[in-house]
Amino acid sequence: MVLAFKRETFRDDYTFRNSPEAVRRFPFPFDADTYMYSVNIEPHVAGRKGSVFEHPIDIDEHYVSEMRDRALVLKNDPLRCQTLPHMDLAGWDLVELLMVSMSEAYPEHFLLERNGNDWHWVNRPLGIDDRFTFGVTSTLPYGPMEYITRQCQGDFCLLDQRDGNLWVDAGMVTTQADWSMDFDLGMNFFEWHAPVPLAHEKGVFERALKFLMQLRQGHPVRRFNWTMSSTPRLDTSPENYHKWGYERALITPENVSERLHLRVELQALWRLPRSNAVVFSIRCYLASMNDIVSVPKWGRRLHRVLRDVHPALAEYKGLTRYRQTAVDFLSKYDDGQETSPGIWPD
Amino acid sequence: MSRSAPIAVVVTAVEHVAQDIKRFSMQRADGQSLPHFSPGSHVTVEMPVPGGHKRNPYSLMGPLDDPHTYQISVLRVLQSRGGSQFMHDAVNVGDQLQISEPFNLFQPESIARRHILIAGGIGITPFMAMTQRFAAATIRFELHYAVRSRSRAAYADVLSAQIGSHVHFYCDDEGDVLDVRKILSGQPLGTHLYVCGPEGMIDAVLNAAREEGWPEEYLHCERFTAAPSGEPFDVRLVRSNLTVHVPANQTVLEAVEQAGVDAPCLCRGGACGQCETAIISHDGALIHNDHYLSDDDKASGEKIMICVSRLAAGTLTLDL
Numbered sequence: 001m002v003l004a005f006k007r008e009t010f011r012d013d014y015t016f017r018n019s020p021e022a023v024r025r026f027p028f029p030f031d032a033d034t035y036m037y038s039v040n041i042e043p044h045v046a047g048r049k050g051s052v053f054e055h056p057i058d059i060d061e062h063y064v065s066e067m068r069d070r071a072l073v074l075k076n077d078p079l080r081c082q083t084l085p086h087m088d089l090a091g092w093d094l095v096e097l098l099m100v101s102m103s104e105a106y107p108e109h110f111l112l113e114r115n116g117n118d119w120h121w122v123n124r125p126l127g128i129d130d131r132f133t134f135g136v137t138s139t140l141p142y143g144p145m146e147y148i149t150r151q152c153q154g155d156f157c158l159l160d161q162r163d164g165n166l167w168v169d170a171g172m173v174t175t176q177a178d179w180s181m182d183f184d185l186g187m188n189f190f191e192w193h194a195p196v197p198l199a200h201e202k203g204v205f206e207r208a209l210k211f212l213m214q215l216r217q218g219h220p221v222r223r224f225n226w227t228m229s230s231t232p233r234l235d236t237s238p239e240n241y242h243k244w245g246y247e248r249a250l251i252t253p254e255n256v257s258e259r260l261h262l263r264v265e266l267q268a269l270w271r272l273p274r275s276n277a278v279v280f281s282i283r284c285y286l287a288s289m290n291d292i293v294s295v296p297k298w299g300r301r302l303h304r305v306l307r308d309v310h311p312a313l314a315e316y317k318g319l320t321r322y323r324q325t326a327v328d329f330l331s332k333y334d335d336g337q338e339t340s341p342g343i344w345p346d
Numbered sequence: 347m348s349r350s351a352p353i354a355v356v357v358t359a360v361e362h363v364a365q366d367i368k369r370f371s372m373q374r375a376d377g378q379s380l381p382h383f384s385p386g387s388h389v390t391v392e393m394p395v396p397g398g399h400k401r402n403p404y405s406l407m408g409p410l411d412d413p414h415t416y417q418i419s420v421l422r423v424l425q426s427r428g429g430s431q432f433m434h435d436a437v438n439v440g441d442q443l444q445i446s447e448p449f450n451l452f453q454p455e456s457i458a459r460r461h462i463l464i465a466g467g468i469g470i471t472p473f474m475a476m477t478q479r480f481a482a483a484t485i486r487f488e489l490h491y492a493v494r495s496r497s498r499a500a501y502a503d504v505l506s507a508q509i510g511s512h513v514h515f516y517c518d519d520e521g522d523v524l525d526v527r528k529i530l531s532g533q534p535l536g537t538h539l540y541v542c543g544p545e546g547m548i549d550a551v552l553n554a555a556r557e558e559g560w561p562e563e564y565l566h567c568e569r570f571t572a573a574p575s576g577e578p579f580d581v582r583l584v585r586s587n588l589t590v591h592v593p594a595n596q597t598v599l600e601a602v603e604q605a606g607v608d609a610p611c612l613c614r615g616g617a618c619g620q621c622e623t624a625i626i627s628h629d630g631a632l633i634h635n636d637h638y639l640s641d642d643d644k645a646s647g648e649k650i651m652i653c654v655s656r657l658a659a660g661t662l663t664l665d666l
Contacts, residue, residue, distance in 0.1 A: 086456040093382075162455050163563045169456075214612060214620060217381055217447050273382035274410075276450045 002108045005064040005125055011072075016232040016286065022061055023291045027052045028343045029224035029264045033304040035313075037199040039207050044220035044268045048344075052266060055105035056220065057098060058283065059153060064125050066153050066175070066234065073174040073235050074150075079182045080174050080237075081146045083158075087170035090158045091144035092135055093272035094279055098148045123151050145170055154283035157181075158272075159189075159212075166212060166278060168192055175234040175284045177227045177263060178318065183238070197312040212269060215278060220270040225282075227317040228326070229261045232286045251322035256329045257293075260322060261286045262302065289329060295345045299333035306330065352392060352444035353380070358415070360439055364500035366422040367468060368434055369407075371415055375442055379413035383448035385475035386568075389416065390446040390614060393432045398596040399604055402429040402572070403614045406448055407474035410482075416445070419500060421468040427575045427595040451613050452542070452568040454479075459536030461487040462529060464551055466543020467494065470501060472568055473542065481509050492516040492524045492547070526554040542568045569617055573597045573654040574635055582663040583607060584626055589661075598652035602666065609652065609666060616654035623652050623664050630660030 008015040018026065047053025052060075073080055083091060099121055103112040111122040117134040128151065132139035140147045149156045149172035158170035165188040173181035184192050189209045199205060215221065229236060230247040251260055266283045293299035306319070307327045314320050340346055359371035374380055383406050393400040404418035420433040437443070452472050454461055461480065463473045470491055480487045489512055493499040496517050505513045516522040530539070539560065541551040548567045555565055575595045581602065582589045592601040599621060602609050611621040616636030625632075625648055634644045636651035643649050652664070 160456050161453060162457070214618075216449060217383075273448075274384055275456075276384035276387075276453050 003059065003061055003063070003106070003125075006061050008062070008065045010065070010069045010232055010234040014232055016062070016065070018287060018291050019061060023287060023294055024345070025051055025060075026287045026291065027224065027264050027266055027285055028262075028287075028292075028295070028298050028301075028345075029226045030301050030305050031341065031343050033301050033339055034308055035305045036310065037196075037202060037204055037313075039204055039211065039223075041208070041211065041221045041223045044222040044270075052283075052285070055101065056268070057101040057105065057152065057154075057281075058266070059102065059106055059109070063153055067126060067151060069234050070150060070172075070174045073237075077239060080239075081149070081172045082181060082185050083143055083145055083170040084186065087158050087160060087275075087277065088137065088144065089135075090160070090170065090272055090275035090277035090279075091146075093275050093277065094156065094158065095134070095144045095148045097270060097272065097279065098152050102152065126151060145172060154266075154281045157280040157282075159278040159280055161213060161276060161278065164213070165189055166209065168280075173282075174237075176237055176282070177225075177229075177265070177284075178236050178238060178241075180238045195316070197316050198310065212278060215269060215271045217271045217273055220268055222266060222268040225265040225267055227263050227265075228319055228322075229263045229286065230322065231259060232261050232288070234284060234286075248318065248321040251325050253325055253328065256322070256325050257289045260289050260326055262289075262292055289326065293330065293333040296333070297339050297346050299330060300335070300337065301339050303327065303330035303334040352446060355380075355416070355443050355445055357437055357439055357441045357443065360437065363419065365495075365497040366434075367419055367498070367500045368422075369417055369419045369500075370433065370437065371417050372443065372445070373414050373416075380416055381447055382413055383410075383416075383475075384450050384453060385410070385479045386452035386454060386472050387448035387450040387475075388452075388472075388613075389418070389448055391418070391429075391433070392444040393429050395428055395432050398593055398600065400427060400429045400432070400596065400600055401446075401603070401614060402433075405452075405471040405475075405568075407471050408478055410475055410478050419468065419471050423572060426572050427597075429572075449612055451618055452540070452566065454540065455538045455566075457536075458538040459486065459534055460538070461485065462533065462537060462539045463487060463489045464524070464526070464529070464539070464541040464543070464547075465489065465491045466541075466547040467492075467498060468500070469541075469543030469547075469568075471542075473540070474501060476540075477505070477509055477512070481512075487512055488529075489513045490516065490524055490529055492522075492543070493518065495519045526551050527558060530555055530558050530560065538564050538566065540566045540568075545569065569615055569637060573614065573616075576633060576656045577659050579630060579657040579659050580661045581657075582661055583666045584663060585666055592656065597654065598650075598656060598662070598664075602652065607666065611653055614653045616651050619651075621651055621653045623650055623666050624648060625650055626663040626665055628657055628660065628662045630662070631658040632656075632662075633658055 010016050052058045099112045103110040109124050113120040119134050120131045122129045155173045157168050159166040160169045167188050171181040193205050233244050264285045268281045270279045354375040355372040356375050358373050361369045363369045387406045388403045390401045390403050407417045420430050422434045423430045465473050516524045541548050578594050586607050590601050590605045612618045619638045633656050635654040
């Protein structure tokens with residue numbers, strides 16, 4: 001499939017927009033009219049054609065602009081990408097996973113040729129044509145993880161498995177919902193998730209960790225997470241809170257439909273072959289309230305989810321300031337009809 | 347997580363490497379490359395043995411740099427369910443086998459300052475890949491390899507030639523004794539200990555390390571517990587609404603798989619905990635052979651690890 005890549009911004013003048021096609025393939029995360037944490041993990045297998053599940057790594061119309069935004073974030077703050085020394089091999093595993101997946105799914109845009117350890121990688125949208133020796137970091141312009149994740153949508157963490165736990169020992173994190181790779185680097189699964197309310201008490205993390213430690217090569221899994229954003233800013237980081245935190249207070253009944261965005265994370269996890277590390281990818285999708293209500297089922301359902309969401313979750317996700325404004329807007333699109341099961345539009 | 351689709355492989359070499367030990371090399375039947383694997387990984391080999399199929403786990407020895415070939419080593423065990431004898435007597439070059447994807451339950455600690463590897467006999471196999479990785483990455487390690495006699499010392503020549511300065515050999519019948527306390531003394535902080543070999547050796551090494559004050563998280567072992575045989579009995583699977591006969595030389599897990607039930611499992615050695623199954627009732631004595639359940643769990647009669655444990659006789663009713 002040949003993609004037409006848009007030129008747009010995720011900061012300053014915020015020219016980000018979804019095309020009608022992008023709205024139709026938006027991964028609406030709610031399969032029911034209510035939401036609570038659960039271990040909502042399913043196999044990451046190929047899904048509907050044209051959907052974000054069609055390929056293991058989804059590349060879309062925002063690719064080039066998102067990579068440009070990532071480069072800007074890194075230029076201002078190189079610590080958004082960090083690798084502890086023992087994660088170098090896992091970084092190479094990630095190079096293989098992403099290059100193979102991207103070139104197989106989008107041969108018009110990406111090419112990978114391999115002859116033993118001599119690799120040739122062509123990224124046409126970004127104008128990259130590199131030859132390197134697999135496993136030899138000095139043959140790349142960056143470390144392996146940084147090199148490939150500068151060319152792939154989504155944040156990526158590499159988790160080392162040891163001592164009955166998973167440790168977030170490397171990561172490229174520039175499109176995050178208010179958490180910091182620099183702060184979390186080296187934490188284990190429970191430390192990393194410590195701020196999440198309610199889920200610990202439900203035993204969600206014990207079960208999730210047990211499950212992920214048994215993750216098998218070739219059998220990746222995925223789940224959704226979600227929050228909201230008062231602009232289509234990708235980099236809502238704690239480091240830059242002063243640049244975006246106040247924007248939450250600027251949501252009004254007049255601008256809510258355009259400014260407020262549902263922010264969905266498609267999270268996927270893979271076991272890596274050589275290192276036995278686990279990749280945790282967090283791919284962010286944004287849709288404005290206008291985008292959402294263009295699908296009647298989604299408008300009805302998001303109204304009900306937001307109206308009834310647990311206050312602790314609303315607070316943790318940072319929704320409190322504008323939740324009522326959003327609910328008021330969405331209520332106009334909720335005629336009280338029943339919604340069909342599942343996430344897809346009717 | 348349940349077992350995944352097996353990989354069809356062709357045996358490309360069978361070599362007699364020591365007394366009662368054969369090395370099997372295999373490649374994918376379709377000519378494609380095999381998945382890369384991390385040192386410490388094992389695969390499960392399916393064996394179409396008369397009287398019911400068997401699945402045994404074997405460590406992947408290498409090579410780490412050739413994605414077309416896997417090598418495993420098999421010790422012939424006479425008092426067993428027949429899997430190793432099948433491998434020794436019936437598997438030849440050109441034969442096809444089904445293996446699982448690699449899975450790692452014995453991964454070297456990535457942040458260790460130094461690794462001490464202690465192998466007894468066939469327990470050398472997981473360390474073959476580990477030492478390749480350590481040597482290539484100049485990671486500090488030492489290997490202590492104990493055998494009953496020189497004729498049983500598989501790969502001693504290869505190890506001497508490739509990483510000789512890191513290896514210490516001990517032959518029982520020549521009076522060499524592996525002195526665990528001596529090995530452990532004077533090791534720098536951040537040293538991790540790994541042991542693989544017979545049950546008694548693993549316990550002796552781990553106990554010595556504990557007595558020397560080594561913290562539990564620095565001690566690692568892989569137990570090559572072959573699932574023991576026993577008397578035949580029946581298993582009733584409530585959720586699947588099936589009754590399955592378990593012959594003397596098959597495990598509950600193998601019998602259940604043969605009946606088409608996809609039961610979760612990983613190590614097949616009673617260690618990983620994946621196949622823990624709730625018991626609804628049993629009318630014979632339970633024989634727990636695993637290393638996973640606590641003594642209280644075993645005494646409760648409510649749980650069983652179906653990869654190695656069984657019933658003395660009668661019918662076992664499981665929530666499966």
